[in-house]
Amino acid sequence: MPLPVPALPEGVDPAWLPPAAFRAVGGRRTLIRGSGPLVETVHGEVAEACRRFGGRVVREARPDGATYDLVLGLGADDLGDEGFSCARADGTTTVTASGGRGLLYGLFHVVRLGEAAFTGGWARQTHRPALDLRMLDHWDNVAVHPVMGQVERGYAGGSLFWADGRARGDLERVRAYGRLLAACGINAVAVNNVNVHETEAHLLTDRIHEVAAIADVLRPYGVATHLSVSFAAPVVLGGLPTADPLDEAVRDWWGEATRRVYEAIPDFGGYVVKADSEGQPGPFAYGRSHAEGANMLAAALEPFGGTVHWRAFVYNHRQDWRDRTTDRARAAYDHFVPLDGEFAANAVLQVKHGPMDFQVREPVSPLIGAMPRTRLAVEVQATQEYTGQQRHVCWLGPMWSEVLRFRHEPEASVGERARGGLVAVSNAGDDPFWTGHPLAQANLYTFGRLAWRPDADPCEVLDEWIGLTFPEAPERLSDGLHAALDGSWRTYEKYTAPLGVGWMVQPGHHYGPSVDGYEYSPWGTYHFADRDGIGVDRSVASGTGYAGQYAKPWAELYESPDTCPDELLLFFHHVSYGHTLHSGKAVIQHIYDTHFEGVAEVEEARRVWAGLADLVEPGRHARVAERYEEQLRSAREWRDQINSYFFRKSGVPDERGRRIY
Amino acid sequence: MPLPVPALPEGVDPAWLPPAAFRAVGGRRTLIRGSGPLVETVHGEVAEACRRFGGRVVREARPDGATYDLVLGLGADDLGDEGFSCARADGTTTVTASGGRGLLYGLFHVVRLGEAAFTGGWARQTHRPALDLRMLDHWDNVAVHPVMGQVERGYAGGSLFWADGRARGDLERVRAYGRLLAACGINAVAVNNVNVHETEAHLLTDRIHEVAAIADVLRPYGVATHLSVSFAAPVVLGGLPTADPLDEAVRDWWGEATRRVYEAIPDFGGYVVKADSEGQPGPFAYGRSHAEGANMLAAALEPFGGTVHWRAFVYNHRQDWRDRTTDRARAAYDHFVPLDGEFAANAVLQVKHGPMDFQVREPVSPLIGAMPRTRLAVEVQATQEYTGQQRHVCWLGPMWSEVLRFRHEPEASVGERARGGLVAVSNAGDDPFWTGHPLAQANLYTFGRLAWRPDADPCEVLDEWIGLTFPEAPERLSDGLHAALDGSWRTYEKYTAPLGVGWMVQPGHHYGPSVDGYEYSPWGTYHFADRDGIGVDRSVASGTGYAGQYAKPWAELYESPDTCPDELLLFFHHVSYGHTLHSGKAVIQHIYDTHFEGVAEVEEARRVWAGLADLVEPGRHARVAERYEEQLRSAREWRDQINSYFFRKSGVPDERGRRIY
Structure with missing residues (x-):
C-alpha cells in the first residue's frame, strides 16, 4: 500500500516541499519497481503528485511494452542502502537504488531537478552520501x-x-x-x-x-x-x-x-x-x-x-x-x-x-x-x-x-x-x-x-x-532571497563580538549584547579588554598554549599575530587597539567600521525584503518583516553598546566621526 | 478570656521574644485593669510569663488592699490609642494607657526594661509613637x-x-x-x-x-x-x-x-x-x-x-x-x-x-x-x-x-x-x-x-x-553581636558599588557584582565609567539638574563636587579617577582601598562570630557561620571584579601594590 503523504495541520508551512515543487514529477507517467516500506513511501509521494498534476503511476510495467517518463526502482547492487544512480535516455529518466532509502533520496533528487529531470538525455550519475550519519x-x-x-x-x-x-x-x-x-x-x-x-x-x-x-x-x-x-x-x-x-x-x-x-x-x-x-x-x-x-x-x-x-x-x-x-x-x-x-x-x-x-x-x-x-x-x-x-x-x-x-x-x-x-x-x-x-x-x-x-x-x-x-519564483524573488541570506552570517558577525573573540552576550538567555556579560563569570569565556587592548593570548610562547594543539601549518599560523587570520585574531592574541590588521585597519577602527557596516547591511536587507511584498504570501512576508524590525533594533543595540564600550575604554575616536555614545 | 500566647511550630526561632526575655515580668505579682480584646492579649502574655517564672496575675485588685509589683491598666485620658505612660513608686511599676494597643506596647516596654523596670523608683515617662502608621x-x-x-x-x-x-x-x-x-x-x-x-x-x-x-x-x-x-x-x-x-x-x-x-x-x-x-x-x-x-x-x-x-x-x-x-x-x-x-x-x-x-x-x-x-x-x-x-x-x-x-x-x-x-x-x-x-x-x-x-x-x-x-547574654556575646552588626552596612558599602554610584549588580536577581550589568539597560541605572572617570553628572550647571530638586542648602552642597559629600560624589558628579576626595584620597585609590578594607572587615566579622560558638545555640551559630562563608566569598568577588574593572579601565595601579586581576 502506498504510504499517504502526511497531511499538514491547518496553517503549517510546507517549507521546502510545497505541492508545486512536485509539478514536474506529477505530470509524468511513472513506473515504480521493487518492494518494501520505503518503496511504498516513494509510491505515495508520486501518487500524490500525480493526483495533483495529472500524471500516472504504476507498480508493474504493462505487458504491452508501454514506455514511462520516470522509472524508480530497486535493483542496483553496489550503492549501499542510501545511494542511487540516475540517468536519462530515450525519453525515460531512470533512478535505481539498492535500498529503499536510496530510492526515496533518488525521488527527491528528481524533484529538485524539476523539469530538467525530464529534459534531453544525460549520462548516469551516481549519488551516495559522504557521511553515513x-x-x-x-x-x-x-x-x-x-x-x-x-x-x-x-x-x-x-x-x-x-x-x-x-x-x-x-x-x-x-x-x-x-x-x-x-x-x-x-x-x-x-x-x-x-x-x-x-x-x-x-x-x-x-x-x-x-x-x-x-x-x-x-x-x-x-x-x-x-x-x-x-x-x-x-x-x-x-x-x-x-x-x-x-x-x-x-x-x-x-x-x-x-x-x-x-x-x-x-x-x-x-x-x-x-x-x-x-x-x-x-x-x-x-x-x-x-x-x-x-x-x-x-x-x-x-x-x-x-x-x-x-x-x-x-x-x-x-x-x-x-x-x-x-x-x-x-x-x-x-x-x-x-x-x-x-x-x-x-x-x-x-x-x-x-x-x-x-x-x-x-x-x-x-x-x-x-x-x-x-x-x-x-x-x-x-x-x-x-x-x-x-x-x-x-x-x-x-x-x-x-x-x-x-x-x-x-x-x-x-x-x-x-x-x-x-x-x-x-x-x-x-x-x-x-x-x-x-x-x-x-x-x-x-x-x-x-x-x-x-x-x-x-x-x-x-x-x-x-x-x-518558492517554486516558479520570478527572478526578482529568488535574487532577493539569495541576497537576504547569502551574506547574513557575515553581517551578523560584523555587528556582534569582533574578530573571533566571541561571547559579549547577555548571560543566561544569550540574546542581545552585554560586553562584560561573561567577562567575570565561571564559564571560561573572557575577552580581557582593558584600556590598552583586547583579546585572549592563546599562543604557545606567551599564552595558554592552545595554538599548539593544532598540527602544522595551523599551529604556526595561529601562533603569531602577524600570520593569524584577522577574523580569529582576538581569539588567539591580546593586541592593542592600535594593532594593524592585515586589512590595513587598526583593531579599534575595524570594530567601529564593522559595527556601522553590519547595521547598514541589515537596513539594506530589510529594504530588499520590503520590496518583495508582492511576491511572497502575506503571512510569511509579514513574519519576516516583523523579525527584520527586531533584527534592526537589536543590531543597532549591538553596534552602540560595542562601540560605546570600546570608545569609553580606548578613548580612540572614530576616524569618521560617527555617533558613538 | 486571656489570649493564649501563640505556640511556635517546632524548630521556629522565637526571635526577640524568647521566654527568658519575660523573666523579670514573669516573677512578679501583676494586676491588669480594664477590658477589651488587647487587654486579653496583655493578660495572656503576663499569664504565660508567670506560668514560667512563678509570678501571679489578677484582673481585679483584691479587696484586702494587697500590693502589686506591676499594674497594667487602661484609664489614661490623653495618650491616644497607642501611647502609654509608666512610672515606679512605692515598689509598684504602673503602666497606664488610653487604649488596648497602648497597654500592649507598655507591657513590651516593661519587658525590654527587664529587671530595671522593677528597680528603685522612677518618675512618670510618657511614650507615644512619633508616627501613627x-x-x-x-x-x-x-x-x-x-x-x-x-x-x-x-x-x-x-x-x-x-x-x-x-x-x-x-x-x-x-x-x-x-x-x-x-x-x-x-x-x-x-x-x-x-x-x-x-x-x-x-x-x-x-x-x-x-x-x-x-x-x-x-x-x-x-x-x-x-x-x-x-x-x-x-x-x-x-x-x-x-x-x-x-x-x-x-x-x-x-x-x-x-x-x-x-x-x-x-x-x-x-x-x-x-x-x-x-x-x-x-x-x-x-x-x-x-x-x-x-x-x-x-x-x-x-x-x-x-x-x-x-x-x-x-x-x-x-x-x-x-x-x-x-x-x-x-x-x-x-x-x-x-x-x-x-x-x-x-x-x-x-x-x-x-x-x-x-x-x-x-x-x-x-x-x-x-x-x-x-x-x-x-x-x-x-x-x-x-x-x-x-x-x-x-x-x-x-x-x-x-x-x-x-x-x-x-x-x-x-x-x-x-x-x-x-x-x-x-x-x-x-x-x-x-x-x-x-x-x-x-x-x-x-x-x-x-x-x-x-x-x-x-x-x-x-x-x-x-x-x-539573647537574654542574659554574657558581655562577650553581646559585644560580639554588636560588633558584627554595628558597622556591617558600611562594610557592605565598602566592597560594593563605590561612592554612591549604585547598581553594578547582576541583572534580574541583583545578587553579586556585575559592574556593567545595568550600564546599557533600559532601567535608567548608569555609572558612565570610561577610561578617564566615572559618575553621573546630576548638577544643574552641566548635568541632569537633579541637584536642583533640593531646597537650599542641599541644592548648593550637592551642586559642586567640591562640597558634595564623598559618599555621594559619584551619584551627583562625573569625576576623573584622579579627583581628590575630601578624605584626601584619589577616587581610584579610594575604590581600591575600600574594597580591600571591606573584605578584611568581613574576614574579621567571621572570625569574631567563630569565637562565639560556645555562647550561641548550635543551629543558629551554624546558620550564621555558613552565611559568613558565602558573604566572604561574595565580598572577594565584589572586590576583585570592581578593582579589576577599574584597573583595566583607568590603568592606575594600586598605590600599595595589592593583587588586582
Missing part, C-alpha cells in the same frame, strides 16, 4: 522547564515530539517533519535534550513506548530514532548504588535496558550522552575515563547494531575568572586526545565544530584533527543560540562549509574526518513555520545537504532551497 | 511565580501568609508574627505583593475571606491588615470596559468592592497601590493624574476610615541608555510635586527613601521635602534586595536613621515629614529564623523601633534587640 539532536524536553521552556535553546515554539507531558498522540506533523528531513538527506534524530532531566530519563525504560511511537512514523522516511540518556540512569532508574561503568551490575543493567529498547524499536539508532559536562553526571565520579564510560554503552548497543554518541563538550564550567592558566578552549583536546584509540568501534565521539560553544566565529576544533583512531561526529548548531535566535536572519551555510572544508593537515578535511557523522542541534519546533523565522528553514535544509556532501558549494544549496521552497 | 509591605504572592518564587525579592523562604495557593489554614505562626511585630511597635501589614498578579487580584473580592482570616489573627496584636490592589481591578475583576478613575461606574465599583471588604474586615487598613510603575496599570492610561487615581480609591475608603497608600515609584523603565537627558532620579519629583495639595486627606503618597531603588547609598529623596501639603509615607527596604539578600550581614539601622534625621530644610526631619507613616518592605518569610539570616532579624526589629521613634539612636535599638534576643 546525518543527524539532528533535538534539545526537547518532555516537561516544560520553568526557565528554559520546553525546548532548550529553542526559538520555534514547543517540541514537535512532546506535548502535555508525553509524546504527542497525533504524530501526523512528526511524519511531515520526517518527510522534510528525508528531502534534504537527514537520516537520524535524537528526540530529547542532551541535558536529561528527571522526567526525560524515563524515556529509556518505562516510557520507551512513547519513543517507539515516534520511531514508527519516522521510519518510513528513513529516519532512525536516537535517545539522549543519563549516565546516572542505573542509579536514577535502576535503583543501583552506582553508575560505575566497570561495575558488573551497571553493565548488566544497561545491557538489559538496551535489549528492551530494541524490543520496542528494532532499528533504534543508539544513545546520545552528555557526561561530566555542565553538571551532568559522568564517569569522572567513579574515577573512570570517558572511553570507559562510552564503551560500556557501546557494549550494550553492539549486539543490536546501535551506536553511542558521546559528546566531547567537557570543560570546567566553574572556572575562576581570575585564573588565567585555565583555558576552556583547550579542554576537549586535553580531555580526549589521550583516549584516542580506546573507544569501541560503535562509540562515536561527538565534537562541537569549535573549541568553545557555537559562537559566530571560532577556529575549527583542534580535537577533530587529533583523533585519527576514533570515530568522530562533528556537531554544529542549527538552532541560533548565539546567532540571533531566529529573530535575526543568519544563514549558517558558509560557516558550516568553512568548517567542513578545513584541513587540519593537507590529507583530510573535517568533512572527511567526520566518519561518525555530522550532527546539528535542531532549530525546528511546533511553530507554523517550523523554525520561527521562516528564512531559518534554510539552515535546516542546508545542514542536511552539507551532511550529504560536505564539499558542496553552500551557495548552490541555498539556491536549491530557494528553488524548492 | 508603622507598616510592613509584604511582597508575597499567593501563587508561586516561576522565576521570582513566591515572595518577590524574598530571601527567607516562602510566604508567612500564603501556601498551596491560598491563605494558610493554620495561622498560628501568623499570630506569632503579629506578636513579634507588636513587640517592636509595628501596627500594620500589607499582606500581598505590590505587583498584583492575576491570582492575587482576587483577594480584593471573591477571596477577601482569606484576607479576613489573616486580619483576625493579627488584630489582637494591634496590627491592621492592608491589601495591595490592582488599579485595573474594575476591568480585571469587575468586567468593566475601563478603570478610568473619573468614570462613575468605576467609582461605584470601587465603592461597592470596598464596602464588601469592610464587611469582612471592619478595621481594614486600606489599599496599597503601585500604579503606572514597571508595567503595572495606572491612571496614565486614561489621561488622568495620579492624584485623580489615588483620590478615587481614597473616596471609596473614606466612609470606613481607610487609607490608600499610593506609591511614588513612577519612572520610565524603558529608557534608552543612549539618552542622557532622562534621569530616573528625577522622576518621582517631576511626577508628583506638581500634584502637591491635590491628594485627599486619606491618600498617602508612599515615597522610597532614595530617588532610585534601595541602593546601599543614595541621597534622601528630594520629593520628601517638596510636598508640604501631602501626607507622605517613607518606604525603606528591610528585605535586602541590594544589600546582600540576607546572605550578607547588613544591619540597616544606621542608614535608616540617617535618612530619618535628614532635614531638607532646618525645620523638619524626614521622620517628622513622614506624617503618613514609615513603611518597610518585609524581610520575613516562613524560614525557621524568620529572615533567612538570623542576624537579619535585627533589621526587622530596628525598623519597628525607628518607626516608633525616628530620632532614636539606632545603636541603642541594636543593643535592645541583642538584649531581648
Whole structure:
C-alpha cells in the first residue's frame, strides 16, 4: 500500500516541499519497481503528485511494452542502502537504488531537478552520501522547564515530539517533519535534550513506548530514532548504588535496558550522552575515563547494531575568572586526545565544530584533527543560540562549509574526518513555520545537504532551497532571497563580538549584547579588554598554549599575530587597539567600521525584503518583516553598546566621526 | 478570656521574644485593669510569663488592699490609642494607657526594661509613637511565580501568609508574627505583593475571606491588615470596559468592592497601590493624574476610615541608555510635586527613601521635602534586595536613621515629614529564623523601633534587640553581636558599588557584582565609567539638574563636587579617577582601598562570630557561620571584579601594590 503523504495541520508551512515543487514529477507517467516500506513511501509521494498534476503511476510495467517518463526502482547492487544512480535516455529518466532509502533520496533528487529531470538525455550519475550519519539532536524536553521552556535553546515554539507531558498522540506533523528531513538527506534524530532531566530519563525504560511511537512514523522516511540518556540512569532508574561503568551490575543493567529498547524499536539508532559536562553526571565520579564510560554503552548497543554518541563538550564550567592558566578552549583536546584509540568501534565521539560553544566565529576544533583512531561526529548548531535566535536572519551555510572544508593537515578535511557523522542541534519546533523565522528553514535544509556532501558549494544549496521552497519564483524573488541570506552570517558577525573573540552576550538567555556579560563569570569565556587592548593570548610562547594543539601549518599560523587570520585574531592574541590588521585597519577602527557596516547591511536587507511584498504570501512576508524590525533594533543595540564600550575604554575616536555614545 | 500566647511550630526561632526575655515580668505579682480584646492579649502574655517564672496575675485588685509589683491598666485620658505612660513608686511599676494597643506596647516596654523596670523608683515617662502608621509591605504572592518564587525579592523562604495557593489554614505562626511585630511597635501589614498578579487580584473580592482570616489573627496584636490592589481591578475583576478613575461606574465599583471588604474586615487598613510603575496599570492610561487615581480609591475608603497608600515609584523603565537627558532620579519629583495639595486627606503618597531603588547609598529623596501639603509615607527596604539578600550581614539601622534625621530644610526631619507613616518592605518569610539570616532579624526589629521613634539612636535599638534576643547574654556575646552588626552596612558599602554610584549588580536577581550589568539597560541605572572617570553628572550647571530638586542648602552642597559629600560624589558628579576626595584620597585609590578594607572587615566579622560558638545555640551559630562563608566569598568577588574593572579601565595601579586581576 502506498504510504499517504502526511497531511499538514491547518496553517503549517510546507517549507521546502510545497505541492508545486512536485509539478514536474506529477505530470509524468511513472513506473515504480521493487518492494518494501520505503518503496511504498516513494509510491505515495508520486501518487500524490500525480493526483495533483495529472500524471500516472504504476507498480508493474504493462505487458504491452508501454514506455514511462520516470522509472524508480530497486535493483542496483553496489550503492549501499542510501545511494542511487540516475540517468536519462530515450525519453525515460531512470533512478535505481539498492535500498529503499536510496530510492526515496533518488525521488527527491528528481524533484529538485524539476523539469530538467525530464529534459534531453544525460549520462548516469551516481549519488551516495559522504557521511553515513546525518543527524539532528533535538534539545526537547518532555516537561516544560520553568526557565528554559520546553525546548532548550529553542526559538520555534514547543517540541514537535512532546506535548502535555508525553509524546504527542497525533504524530501526523512528526511524519511531515520526517518527510522534510528525508528531502534534504537527514537520516537520524535524537528526540530529547542532551541535558536529561528527571522526567526525560524515563524515556529509556518505562516510557520507551512513547519513543517507539515516534520511531514508527519516522521510519518510513528513513529516519532512525536516537535517545539522549543519563549516565546516572542505573542509579536514577535502576535503583543501583552506582553508575560505575566497570561495575558488573551497571553493565548488566544497561545491557538489559538496551535489549528492551530494541524490543520496542528494532532499528533504534543508539544513545546520545552528555557526561561530566555542565553538571551532568559522568564517569569522572567513579574515577573512570570517558572511553570507559562510552564503551560500556557501546557494549550494550553492539549486539543490536546501535551506536553511542558521546559528546566531547567537557570543560570546567566553574572556572575562576581570575585564573588565567585555565583555558576552556583547550579542554576537549586535553580531555580526549589521550583516549584516542580506546573507544569501541560503535562509540562515536561527538565534537562541537569549535573549541568553545557555537559562537559566530571560532577556529575549527583542534580535537577533530587529533583523533585519527576514533570515530568522530562533528556537531554544529542549527538552532541560533548565539546567532540571533531566529529573530535575526543568519544563514549558517558558509560557516558550516568553512568548517567542513578545513584541513587540519593537507590529507583530510573535517568533512572527511567526520566518519561518525555530522550532527546539528535542531532549530525546528511546533511553530507554523517550523523554525520561527521562516528564512531559518534554510539552515535546516542546508545542514542536511552539507551532511550529504560536505564539499558542496553552500551557495548552490541555498539556491536549491530557494528553488524548492518558492517554486516558479520570478527572478526578482529568488535574487532577493539569495541576497537576504547569502551574506547574513557575515553581517551578523560584523555587528556582534569582533574578530573571533566571541561571547559579549547577555548571560543566561544569550540574546542581545552585554560586553562584560561573561567577562567575570565561571564559564571560561573572557575577552580581557582593558584600556590598552583586547583579546585572549592563546599562543604557545606567551599564552595558554592552545595554538599548539593544532598540527602544522595551523599551529604556526595561529601562533603569531602577524600570520593569524584577522577574523580569529582576538581569539588567539591580546593586541592593542592600535594593532594593524592585515586589512590595513587598526583593531579599534575595524570594530567601529564593522559595527556601522553590519547595521547598514541589515537596513539594506530589510529594504530588499520590503520590496518583495508582492511576491511572497502575506503571512510569511509579514513574519519576516516583523523579525527584520527586531533584527534592526537589536543590531543597532549591538553596534552602540560595542562601540560605546570600546570608545569609553580606548578613548580612540572614530576616524569618521560617527555617533558613538 | 486571656489570649493564649501563640505556640511556635517546632524548630521556629522565637526571635526577640524568647521566654527568658519575660523573666523579670514573669516573677512578679501583676494586676491588669480594664477590658477589651488587647487587654486579653496583655493578660495572656503576663499569664504565660508567670506560668514560667512563678509570678501571679489578677484582673481585679483584691479587696484586702494587697500590693502589686506591676499594674497594667487602661484609664489614661490623653495618650491616644497607642501611647502609654509608666512610672515606679512605692515598689509598684504602673503602666497606664488610653487604649488596648497602648497597654500592649507598655507591657513590651516593661519587658525590654527587664529587671530595671522593677528597680528603685522612677518618675512618670510618657511614650507615644512619633508616627501613627508603622507598616510592613509584604511582597508575597499567593501563587508561586516561576522565576521570582513566591515572595518577590524574598530571601527567607516562602510566604508567612500564603501556601498551596491560598491563605494558610493554620495561622498560628501568623499570630506569632503579629506578636513579634507588636513587640517592636509595628501596627500594620500589607499582606500581598505590590505587583498584583492575576491570582492575587482576587483577594480584593471573591477571596477577601482569606484576607479576613489573616486580619483576625493579627488584630489582637494591634496590627491592621492592608491589601495591595490592582488599579485595573474594575476591568480585571469587575468586567468593566475601563478603570478610568473619573468614570462613575468605576467609582461605584470601587465603592461597592470596598464596602464588601469592610464587611469582612471592619478595621481594614486600606489599599496599597503601585500604579503606572514597571508595567503595572495606572491612571496614565486614561489621561488622568495620579492624584485623580489615588483620590478615587481614597473616596471609596473614606466612609470606613481607610487609607490608600499610593506609591511614588513612577519612572520610565524603558529608557534608552543612549539618552542622557532622562534621569530616573528625577522622576518621582517631576511626577508628583506638581500634584502637591491635590491628594485627599486619606491618600498617602508612599515615597522610597532614595530617588532610585534601595541602593546601599543614595541621597534622601528630594520629593520628601517638596510636598508640604501631602501626607507622605517613607518606604525603606528591610528585605535586602541590594544589600546582600540576607546572605550578607547588613544591619540597616544606621542608614535608616540617617535618612530619618535628614532635614531638607532646618525645620523638619524626614521622620517628622513622614506624617503618613514609615513603611518597610518585609524581610520575613516562613524560614525557621524568620529572615533567612538570623542576624537579619535585627533589621526587622530596628525598623519597628525607628518607626516608633525616628530620632532614636539606632545603636541603642541594636543593643535592645541583642538584649531581648539573647537574654542574659554574657558581655562577650553581646559585644560580639554588636560588633558584627554595628558597622556591617558600611562594610557592605565598602566592597560594593563605590561612592554612591549604585547598581553594578547582576541583572534580574541583583545578587553579586556585575559592574556593567545595568550600564546599557533600559532601567535608567548608569555609572558612565570610561577610561578617564566615572559618575553621573546630576548638577544643574552641566548635568541632569537633579541637584536642583533640593531646597537650599542641599541644592548648593550637592551642586559642586567640591562640597558634595564623598559618599555621594559619584551619584551627583562625573569625576576623573584622579579627583581628590575630601578624605584626601584619589577616587581610584579610594575604590581600591575600600574594597580591600571591606573584605578584611568581613574576614574579621567571621572570625569574631567563630569565637562565639560556645555562647550561641548550635543551629543558629551554624546558620550564621555558613552565611559568613558565602558573604566572604561574595565580598572577594565584589572586590576583585570592581578593582579589576577599574584597573583595566583607568590603568592606575594600586598605590600599595595589592593583587588586582
